[in-house]
Amino acid sequence: MTITTVRAVCPHDCPDTCALLVTVDAGVATAVRGDPDHPTTAGVLCTKVARYTERTYHADRLLTPLKRIGKKGEGKFERISWDEAITTIALRLGAIAATDPQAIVPYSYAGTMGLVQGEAMASRFFNVLGASQLHRSICASAGGTGYTYTIGKRIGTDPEQFQNAKLILIWGGNPIASNLHLWMRVQEAKRRGAKVIAIDPYRSLTAEKCQQHIALLPGTDAALALGMMQVLIADDLIDHDYVARHTTGFEELKVRAAEWPPERVATTCGISAEEVITLAREYGQAALRGEGVAIRVNYGLQRVHGGGMAVRNIACLPALVGAWRNAAGGILLSTSDSFAKNKQALERPDLARPVRTINMCSIGDDLLREASPEFGPKIAALIVYNSNPVAVAPESGKVMQGFAREDLFTVVLEHFQTDTADYADIVLPATTQLEHVDIHATYGHLYMMANNAAIAPMGEAKPNTEFFRLLAARMGFDDPCLSESDETIAASAFDKSNPRAVHFDWESLKRTGWQKLAVPDAPFADGGFETPSGKCEFYSAQMLADGFDPLPAYIPPYESVASNASLGSKYPLAMISPPARNFLNSSFVNVASLRATEGEPHLDIHPEDAARRAIGDGDTVRIFNDRGSFEAKARVTDRARKGLVVGLSIWWKKMAADGKNANEVTSQRLTDMAGGATFYDVLVEVEKK
Structure with a gap:
């Protein structure tokens, strides 16, 4: 038998988005390894994905459609055919939609980060149906918004430059566990003499390997950033030329920062004033020497009341000291907006009608609400894919209560019988990444990625896209976009008119597996921020218009000993x-x-x-x-x-x-x-x- 190697991509919610090489022998995937030629992956996989064949061929894989026969939550099901499953779902959704389609709610997130198997066909279906929209905010929305107000887009330091930095702040993250390939570059920077400082309430695996750990209280990161600004300004560790040419609001920022001397910051953050002073001075002095000073800010610190403002405050720091001049300087939250995704072609928002939006973070409360003029119809049906809300959504007791409603019709697309699947009326077997086609942008590097199907679908598993195609046809929806193939969708994923993706070609990407975006080494060396002013905005008029403090501020946690x-x-x-x-x-x-x-x-x-x-x-x-x-x-x-x-x-x-x-x-x-x-x-x- 011929042994082949198939190019694939890790689909999971991780910034590394590794390039995979799948060994296939007689139709069976026998090994998954990292592509040694991909600059990010460099032949290395995390312990999880290195065992991906264990997951694909797991004895508990869902391989047939199932119908509930026990009480919700018991996890008792019997096998049914795909035809019965699609017919049942179509009849139930059709009856609900006849009264108000907004009573139908999709629930999904990043179970796969693929642009095809993620939201493309699903969004088209729900837009045509007129279902409620879902605000997918559970992970990164606050930090991304705060960053965008300041920088303009979720664009930052190229991760490949971190190894050239001389000072690295790992702020609110544990890359050994959740960003391994960036950590490999940080380790290389350390070998070259860089200092690495972890800022985290917890001495994580990463913090243990840094030269310094600043263990501030949860939810106080915004105050620490303000304290750094105060020291930088007071000690005149400012790149005045960069500030004058590429920022707005410096004079207002000086006044605000003066309110946060190190002693106040120390009290708020539960650290010493000396830690604040030393951190700011090391940061400012290194930047003014022209050395690469890089901040890797992660999502942990934004999962608090003032999380958006915290990321905004930290995002001001590189412009203040001119760190953006050096390709190995600046800040990285996400590379998401570097990718010219063609959302119109992928998700067809033009097909949507005005409907309510449900916040996925409050699904517990929302499932328990009755119909009202303010809320709209009571949720009558939930279609869950790429997520496990019973395990991952906050205030889980209420989430379980909501999912246990006997009058709620729930469909779950899954690989395994998760906590959420136990509450489903219909469970459908989904394909894994080795069994379907997809295309990926990333949020932790700058390569477009192609996933080829390595093996045939296991059992009766189907891609998410195929489920929505079958359901749309059974419900009589005839818009041509609802029957497009995965290949057609993937080919339209990136906007070729955008300079970053002008060289995109799906057929060649499938062959090569990955291709870097056309982006500069140092994105803001000469300004060019994609804000309303075209500058890094210490003062944001847009924030003021949106009801926020236009300057960096500190918003205390809802729940802390100091604030409550x-x-x-x-x-x-x-x-x-x-x-x-x-x-x-x-x-x-x-x-x-x-x-x-x-x-x-x-x-x-x-x-x-x-x-x-x-x-x-x-x-x-x-x-x-x-x-x-x-x-x-x-x-x-x-x-x-x-x-x-x-x-x-x-x-x-x-x-x-x-x-x-x-x-x-x-x-x-x-x-x-x-x-x-x-x-x-x-x-x-x-x-x-």
Whole structure:
């Protein structure tokens, strides 16, 4: 038999978007490895994706359509045909749509980051149907909005330049676990003499390997950035030429920054004034020497009340010191807007009608709401794909209540019987990345990526696109866009009129697997910010028009001992739940080898906080607040700063001893900007079981 190698792409919600080489022997994928020629992947895969064949050929793969026969949540199903499944779904949705199609809600996120299997055909279908829109804000909306107000687009330092930097701030992220290939470049920079500083409430795997760790309180990053600005301005560590030519609002910023001397910042952030002063001086002095000073700001810090403003404040720093002049300087949040995606061709927003929008972060409350003039119709049907909301959505107790409604018709497209699938009326088997065609933009590097199908679909699994094509046909929708092939959709994914993607060609991309965008090495060396003014906006008139403070500011957490004393007296510990190294959101939790490596749900707690509660290392503890509780094994460690507990996540509920996870205690309250989730804006108490 002929052994072949197929070019593919990792589809998961990770900035690395690795180029894969899949070995296929007699129609079976026998190995998945990283492409050694792809500059980002460099032949290296994370422990999760290196085991991708385990996931594809997992004994528990869903391979046939299923119909519920037990109570919701029990996970009892019987096999049905695709024809029965599509007919049942079409009849139920048709009956609901006849009254008000807005009672039908899609729920999806980044279970695949592919532009074809993600939202393309699904959006077309729901636009034609007239279903409610979903505000997909659970991960990155707040930070992206704050960054965009300041910089103009989610464009930043090329990750390939980080190895040339002399000072790197890893701010609110743990790239060893969630951005491995950037970390490889950071390690190279260290070998060349760079200093790397981690700014994170938790001494993560990454923070442990940095020369310095600044362990500030959750939700106070905006204050630290303001304090850095105050020191930079007071010490005249400013690139005045860059500020004069490429920024707006410096005089107003000087006044605002003066309100944040290091002593105030220290009190707010729970760190020392000396840490603030030294950090600012090292940053400003290195930039003014012309050295590369790079900030990798990640999404963890924006999952709090003032998360959008926090990212905005940090995004001001490179322009203040002229760090953008050096290709190895500046800031990277996301590369998403570097890609000229053709959203009109992919998702056909022109087919949509005015409908309500449901915020995915508040799905618990929304599923429990009755019809009203303000809210609209009660949600009657939910189509879930590329997501596992029962595990990942905040305030999980309410989410489960909503999904348990007997009058709610729920369809789930999945690879496995997840926590969410247990509540479905119909479960449909979806293909994995090795079984379908897709095209990818990324948010952590600058390469367009093609995914070729390596093997035939397992069992009766179908791509997401095929489900929506079949359903549209059964419901009598005849717009030609609802029958387009995956290849046709992929070929239209990028706007070839945009200078960054003018060289795009789908056929050649399939052959090569990846191709870099046409972008400059240093995107803002000479200004050119895509803001209304064309400059980096310390003062943003657009923010003022949108109802925000137009200058960098500090917005305290909803839940902290300092901002809510009465709540803090009842629940005195802040809690964050960053990703576990061996999981990716809720993906891979059911891969036995990865789950065995992760062990069981743990809670890291500082020795002083543990002693105060008579908690010993290895004790089972209950973590609780007014929203709910979950259990974990205590790890008594100073990796968690005093006043903070850390529960690495996200476990499937059914695979935890108590059937719960960290989202029992998280809140549905939203961020300052763009309706993001506040997963890390949480107060709890912990007790020994």
